[in-house]
Amino acid sequence: MNLSVTSGVRRGMGRFKRHWKLWLVGGIVLVAGGFFGVPWFYIHVLSAAPAQELALNNTAQGSGEAVLLDGTWAVADGSQAGYRVKEILFGQDTTAVGRTGKVTGTVAIAGTKITGGTVTVDMASVKSDKSGRDETFRDELLSVAQFPTATFALTAPVDFGTVPSTGQTVTVKVPGQFTLHGKTNSVTVDLTVQRGNDTLQAQTKIPVAFADYGISKPNIPGITTEDHGDVEVLLTLRKGQ
Template sequence: MVGHIRRYWIRWSLGALLLAILAVTAVPYAYTTYIAAAAPAGLATERSQPDTEGPAAPLDGRWVAADGSEAEYRIDEILFGQEITAVGRTGEVDGEIEIAGTAVSTGRVDVDMASVATDNARRDRQFRDNLMDVSANPTATFALTAPVELPHAPAVGEELTVPARGELTLRGVTRPVTVDLTVRRGSVELTVSGEVPVTLSDYAIPRPSIAGITVSEQAAVGFALRFEPA
């Protein structure tokens, strides 16, 4: 009788172990394969085209971020052996640039970090509360530290790519960065896009410590901005 009970518990324990293994492998596989949406293309590569109809607004002067401006973060994760790219986006973006001749003399963009969202509410809570600590650091900022020199005043419908030097502030830490900006001129708007590589430890951003989930140390901050005359 005792031997029968022991064999029963051994079989039960083995069955429970097998179910646990299936849970941590099959469920993440099913989530990443059938449920999680494929990561969209980066904002820097989506190539939003401004409207080119009508008379052109003069380039000189102050331009402000308009509706349709977006910012994002992208980071690779391994969820129980399944690789995914997490993408968080927000349209809560403010900013302005000043243009004089062929130079963007000043520029600044602010992003509301509490509004950044992915396809997973638990990941978003981890991002807001632990990674970015948005209650203490509600805004991420990019600000030019030197004028951006355009090779010439772009014609309506023309696209230029120029390097820009600035400072990126994440989680209260500010570091110098250089980013290639793609500028497209419309009749009454400018679109500006680019992507900045980010090493989490450079900005004192902790990597999540969650069983079964590994997050890369490397991420990217991208943006696709629409500016209109102030």
């Protein structure tokens, strides 16, 4: 073998032996950068930002003359419901959001009080921006084939105090029974209502601890969630004929 080549090889081996720790650390950094960098790039660059929380849009005034509040109001087109859960994807924090417009129900009002009400959400129709997440949500977590709906039912009258005027927004505490994944729990939520001429908008958020409803956290390598989330609801209500 050429002496200069042999000498070069020896010098290279010597440098490697002296600096092997630096090489090892560098390799680990490169691997870690790929492991964490790819999910970061996917979440923050390739994926759309999570949908904003459902909120009143200040368009409830409607048209025509104001109708009386007394009577039964039905959930109408434009209503939405869904979930919001903090998700961890290979060490990167993100938020999973699913929505559906398949919401039904009625609310009864007499004088200054909400005297009754039930709202039902078709959980099988809830979709996020990821089809894989939706399959896990429907099949593994909520078993929608067995428990296809979530329901909130008022358990006691709620008093506005005074009859809201057109355009006015009122927030009240609402007690009810919330059923999800076949489990029912008593809850009290903040309900914000905005009165329009011929519509009502109502918005609320129901905190859900998974264990209270027999829901397991996802069991997917590299992916996990917090042990709780929120069910968000935004209703457009119209008076029954």
